[in-house]
Amino acid sequence: MSNAAVTISGMNKYYGSFHALKNINLTVQKGERIVICGPSGSGKSTLIRCINKLEEHQQGSINVLGTELDDNVGNIDQIRREVGMVFQHFNLFPHLTVLENCTLSPMLARKMPQDEAENMAMTYLERVRIPEQAEKFPGELSGGQQQRVAIARALCMKPEVLLFDEPTSALDPEMISEVLEVMVSLAKDGMTMLCVTHEMGFARQVADRVIFMDQGEIVEQAAPEEFFGAPKNERTQNFLNQILSH
Amino acid sequence: MTALLQSRKFRNTALQAGYLGFFLFLLIAAIVIGKHNLESQGITMGFAFLERATGFDVGFSLIEFGPYDTFGKMIVVGLLNTMFLGILGIALANIIGLIIALFRISNNGILNAIGTLYIETFRNIPLILQAFFWYAVLTHLPHPKQAVNILDSIYFSARGLYFPGLNVTGGAASLFFLALAIGLIIMIWFSIARRFNKIPKTTKSRIRMSIFGIAFLIGCIALVIGRIPETPLVSVPVLKGFNIREGIRISPELGALGIAMGIYGGAFLAEIMRAGFLSVGKGQVEAARSLGLSPWYVFSRVHLPLAFRAVLPTLINQYVWLFKATTLGIVVGFTDFFMVISVSINQAGQTLELIGILMLGFLVMNNTISFVLNRVNKAIALKGTQLRT
Ligand SMILES: Nc1ncnc2c1ncn2[C@@H]1O[C@H](COP(=O)(O)OP(=O)(O)O)[C@@H](O)[C@H]1O
Ligand SMILES: [Mg+2]
Numbered sequence: 001m002s003n004a005a006v007t008i009s010g011m012n013k014y015y016g017s018f019h020a021l022k023n024i025n026l027t028v029q030k031g032e033r034i035v036i037c038g039p040s041g042s043g044k045s046t047l048i049r050c051i052n053k054l055e056e057h058q059q060g061s062i063n064v065l066g067t068e069l070d071d072n073v074g075n076i077d078q079i080r081r082e083v084g085m086v087f088q089h090f091n092l093f094p095h096l097t098v099l100e101n102c103t104l105s106p107m108l109a110r111k112m113p114q115d116e117a118e119n120m121a122m123t124y125l126e127r128v129r130i131p132e133q134a135e136k137f138p139g140e141l142s143g144g145q146q147q148r149v150a151i152a153r154a155l156c157m158k159p160e161v162l163l164f165d166e167p168t169s170a171l172d173p174e175m176i177s178e179v180l181e182v183m184v185s186l187a188k189d190g191m192t193m194l195c196v197t198h199e200m201g202f203a204r205q206v207a208d209r210v211i212f213m214d215q216g217e218i219v220e221q222a223a224p225e226e227f228f229g230a231p232k233n234e235r236t237q238n239f240l241n242q243i244l245s246h
Numbered sequence: 247m248t249a250l251l252q253s254r255k256f257r258n259t260a261l262q263a264g265y266l267g268f269f270l271f272l273l274i275a276a277i278v279i280g281k282h283n284l285e286s287q288g289i290t291m292g293f294a295f296l297e298r299a300t301g302f303d304v305g306f307s308l309i310e311f312g313p314y315d316t317f318g319k320m321i322v323v324g325l326l327n328t329m330f331l332g333i334l335g336i337a338l339a340n341i342i343g344l345i346i347a348l349f350r351i352s353n354n355g356i357l358n359a360i361g362t363l364y365i366e367t368f369r370n371i372p373l374i375l376q377a378f379f380w381y382a383v384l385t386h387l388p389h390p391k392q393a394v395n396i397l398d399s400i401y402f403s404a405r406g407l408y409f410p411g412l413n414v415t416g417g418a419a420s421l422f423f424l425a426l427a428i429g430l431i432i433m434i435w436f437s438i439a440r441r442f443n444k445i446p447k448t449t450k451s452r453i454r455m456s457i458f459g460i461a462f463l464i465g466c467i468a469l470v471i472g473r474i475p476e477t478p479l480v481s482v483p484v485l486k487g488f489n490i491r492e493g494i495r496i497s498p499e500l501g502a503l504g505i506a507m508g509i510y511g512g513a514f515l516a517e518i519m520r521a522g523f524l525s526v527g528k529g530q531v532e533a534a535r536s537l538g539l540s541p542w543y544v545f546s547r548v549h550l551p552l553a554f555r556a557v558l559p560t561l562i563n564q565y566v567w568l569f570k571a572t573t574l575g576i577v578v579g580f581t582d583f584f585m586v587i588s589v590s591i592n593q594a595g596q597t598l599e600l601i602g603i604l605m606l607g608f609l610v611m612n613n614t615i616s617f618v619l620n621r622v623n624k625a626i627a628l629k630g631t632q633l634r635t
Binding site for chain 1: 443447448527529530532533534535536537538539540543547548551552555626628629630631632
């Protein structure tokens with residue numbers, strides 16, 4: 001058993017005739033923290049959505065935790081249970097309370113008894129520091145609180161890997177830090193993470209590797225000091241100049 | 247005083263009271279004048295005829311009814327039949343509507359085409375024609391002697407569909423279903439009313455089961471009391487001579503109307519449900535999938551409940567509309583509420599009183615439907631502000 005959490009090799013993804021991801025090769029070790037950045041439309045979301053098969057790739061292979069992502073339906077549900085995802089717009093279930101949002105999948109997909117699931121959910125809600133909101137509905141919470149619930153919901157499945165797709169970009173500035181704090185503490189606990197984000201402070205603080213994507217390709221990847229200190233590719237330099245200048 | 251007159255709440259209340267008073271005045275005036283005019287023509291108003299025997303039988307009844315029974319009882323028979331047909335038709339329409347809606351939103355081209363074809367066909371043929379059509383089909387099934395028969399216990403024939411049932415009176419059977427329906431309503435109310443939110447889930451499901459158990463028990467007691475003496479418990483239809491005896495019979499009239507309402511209503515409900523499914527944010531469905539929920543759980547726990555909430559007000563509208571379609575019973579001779587009123591007008595006169603009963607009956611039934619469902623709608627409405635993704 002290797003130590004790789006995610007292995008992507010020679011992967012190509014098309015939307016119809018549009019070539020969205022071009023020859024992607026990427027290996028993520030267990031416990032590794034990856035930050036993915038790049039201009040809008042460069043394929044960042046598509047890449048991480050391929051990892052839990054919310055999008056399908058056409059060529060190459062994706063191996064997650066030793067399981068090959070193919071057409072086997074049983075595989076897909078099993079992998080999704082081990083790979084949590086946090087979305088830009090939170091995507092909580094508005095008809096369920098915060099607690100029910102967290103216990104739904106453990107009870108249905110993992111057949112966990114209700115009291116056990118609720119106890120676990122409360123632990124994770126404490127972890128993201130909103131246990132007092134457990135009985136409220138998502139629509140009654142602020143954006144930052146909703147995103148923390150979304151993280152707790154993902155954690156309740158005890159995933160091996162967590163995917164984040166711009167988790168703070170829909171938030172008001174004063175709420176960004178409360179979500180980033182939670183993400184930093186997860187990183188410190190050794191969670192394997194792939195984060196699409198433009199929070200460069202976060203990348204500097206926790207990332208083992210920063211990946212820059214443009215036009216469906218991985219243009220450059222390096223440790224944060226190197227990535228920010230001495231970017232090799234011109235496109236990376238331009239991008240960094242743009243987002244760090246304001 | 248001026249402060250009171252300025253208050254929006256007071257103004258609204260005063261305005262409402264004013265309207266109500268005005269309409270009550272009009273209504274009473276109309277009744278008094280109408281009565282005076284009729285009396286001057288020698289016609290007496292009143293409801294005494296309800297106590298008179300009808301002198302004839304009805305085609306289909308859920309409770310015992312014979313020529314010696316009164317007009318009042320016949321109207322009850324009609325009411326029960328209308329409710330029975332309404333529930334049957336709406337239930338069928340819901341099942342068909344859901345299936346066709348799922349066909350329409352599926353990624354499968356053939357299912358899409360079937361769904362579209364279904365809707366464009368059945369939505370565009372008037373309901374009355376469809377009722378005639380199904381009546382013609384059902385009455386052209388083979389005669390009882392050649393009835394299509396499944397396992398010697400279910401018979402399709404021109405005289406109706408026969409299947410095994412219990413040897414109980416129709417009243418007891420209606421009571422049984424009434425008990426179940428009330429139990430179900432209490433169960434739903436208990437599940438969704440916010441005042442019971444604090445009860446832990448396991449206790450809640452235990453209480454739900456008990457409510458159902460009690461309702462079932464009460465229903466069974468009704469069945470035991472209503473048992474027809476000196477008959478076997480289960481009554482299985484058998485061919486005797488030229489006809490099929492025993493068992494439970496669904497008459498071609500009831501069958502035709504139920505099918506027509508289900509098929510026609512289903513076409514409309516399917517379009518509403520489809521809109522509901524499409525209105526659910528893609529993000530919620532993706533989130534459910536990303537949690538490793540199976541397709542069935544994604545559908546039943548996230549997609550369906552959100553779609554249902556989005557379109558419940560529109561559905562209520564359609565249910566009320568479909569319920570009124572039961573009045574078509576008269577075109578194929580089904581003894582519904584409308585038909586017993588028409589017959590009574592012919593036989594007993596008293597047109598105004600009978601029309602009054604008819605309108606009041608439909609007002610009460612349809613308002614009950616919308617009242618209950620509006621409460622459900624309120625109870626399950628999404629809380630807080632919603633971000634659509
Ligand atoms: N469902 C889709 N159908 C067609 N094109 C898509 C779809 N999703 C994304 N794309 C295209 O793929 C490219 C990459 O998109 P995305 O992965 O969302 O970029 P990013 O997250 O980096 O902004 C964009 O050009 C986008 O227009
Ligand atoms: Mg994106």
